Structures are given as structure tokens and as C-alpha cells.
Amino acid sequence: MGASESVLSGSLSSSADQITTVSKRSETVDPVLEKLKSLKISSPILTTPPTEGSLTDILVRKPSSSSAQATVNPKVLEELFSMYRDWQEEKAQEISKKQEEIENKIEVADALAGKLLQRFNHSAATMKTTSQHLSEVHALQVELGELKGRLTEVLSNCDALCKRIAAEGPEPLRSSIRPFAVATTKSTANSSSSSYK
Numbered sequence: 057m058g059a060s061e062s063v064l065s066g067s068l069s070s071s072a073d074q075i076t077t078v079s080k081r082s083e084t085v086d087p088v089l090e091k092l093k094s095l096k097i098s099s100p101i102l103t104t105p106p107t108e109g110s111l112t113d114i115l116v117r118k119p120s121s122s123s124a125q126a127t128v129n130p131k132v133l134e135e136l137f138s139m140y141r142d143w144q145e146e147k148a149q150e151i152s153k154k155q156e157e158i159e160n161k162i163e164v165a166d167a168l169a170g171k172l173l174q175r176f177n178h179s180a181a182t183m184k185t186t187s188q189h190l191s192e193v194h195a196l197q198v199e200l201g202e203l204k205g206r207l208t209e210v211l212s213n214c215d216a217l218c219k220r221i222a223a224e225g226p227e228p229l230r231s232s233i234r235p236f237a238v239a240t241t242k243s244t245a246n247s248s249s250s251s252y253k
Contacts, residue, residue: 221233 218233221229225233
């Protein structure tokens with residue numbers, strides 16, 4: 057007990073000994089005080105005061121003995137309705153502004169969707185023509201293979217004919233005709249050597 061009292065007394069004496077001085081007055085205004093100053097006393101809603109006088113009457117809600125009914129002040133009602141109307145108009149303006157923003161965003165999205173659809177249609181048409189060209193290339197490859205086979209057959213026939221003329225033909229033709237395969241190999245060798253140069 058004594059120790060706690062001494063600690064308390066020591067703390068009280070140390071706090072009492074401190075002196076704070078204010079050199080300058082604070083120029084910042086407290087917003088709470090400003091709000092309190094801006095408050096105004098409004099006129100009462102009821103024109104006649106309630107007949108309940110005591111706390112027990114208010115809590116128990118006993119019916120009043122007097123026949124006078126409390127009436128509402130029409131000026132207060134008018135102010136309340138005007139405040140509600142102003143609030144409703146402000147909300148309606150906010151809703152219409154948001155609706156305009158949403159409509160603008162929807163128009164932009166529609167325009168972008170239209171452009172994307174055009175690009176997609178163009179890409180689809182390009183892919184379709186490309187696939188058609190590729191299918192035609194396959195048919196051309198088949199035809200080219202057939203032509204290559206026929207050309208090889210014609211070349212082999214020409215080579216056989218040249219060999220036969222060189223072996224069994226008359227003398228003037230033998231000196232002028234060479235085997236076709238040898239001529240083709242010489243021409244390819246000459247072309248390759250010229251390309252290396």
C-alpha cells in the first residue's frame with residue numbers, strides 16, 4: 057500500500073511540476089468547431105408541445121388526458137419536402153450521368169466489336185483461299201510427277217534411239233550423233249563449272 061501510494065504521489069508531483077508555455081497561437085481552425093458554429097437551431101416539427109410531462113409518462117406511454125392533438129408545423133414539412141426533392145433531383149442527375157457514360161462505353165465496345173468482326177472475316181476468307189490454293193498445289197504436284205515420269209520415259213527412248221543410230225546407223229549420222237545421256241551429263245557439268253566461276 058505504501059509503495060503504491062508513493063509511486064502515485066511521485067507521478068502526480070512530477071506531472072504537476074511541468075509547465076508548458078504557448079509562444080504562438082495556432083492559426084489552423086478546428087473543422088469540428090466550424091461545423092458546430094455552422095449548425096442552426098431548426099424550428100420544431102410539432103406546433104404544440106407533447107403533453108407527456110414526466111419520464112414515466114414517456115416510458116409507459118400513457119394516453120394523455122387532454123383532448124388536444126399535436127399538429128405538425130407546415131413550414132417544417134415544406135422544408136423537409138424541398139430537401140427531399142433536391143436530394144432526389146441530385147440523385148437523378150447522377151444516375152443520368154452514369155447512364156450516359158455507360159451508353160458511351162457500350163457504343164465504343166460495339167465499334168470495336170464491329171472492327172474485330174471485319175478483321176476476323178478477312179482472316180477467315182484469307183485462310184479459305186490459302187487452303188484452296190494448297191489443295192490445288194497438291195493436284196499440281198501429282199500432275200508434275202506424272203509429267204516427270206513421262207519426260208524420263210521420253211529421254212530414255214531418245215537415248216536408246218541415239219545409241220542405236222550410233223551403233224547401227226549410216227556413217228554420216230554416226231559421227232554427228234552422240235548418246236543423249238552423255239550429252240546431258242556434259243551440259244550439266246559445264247553449267248555447274250560456269251556457276252562456280
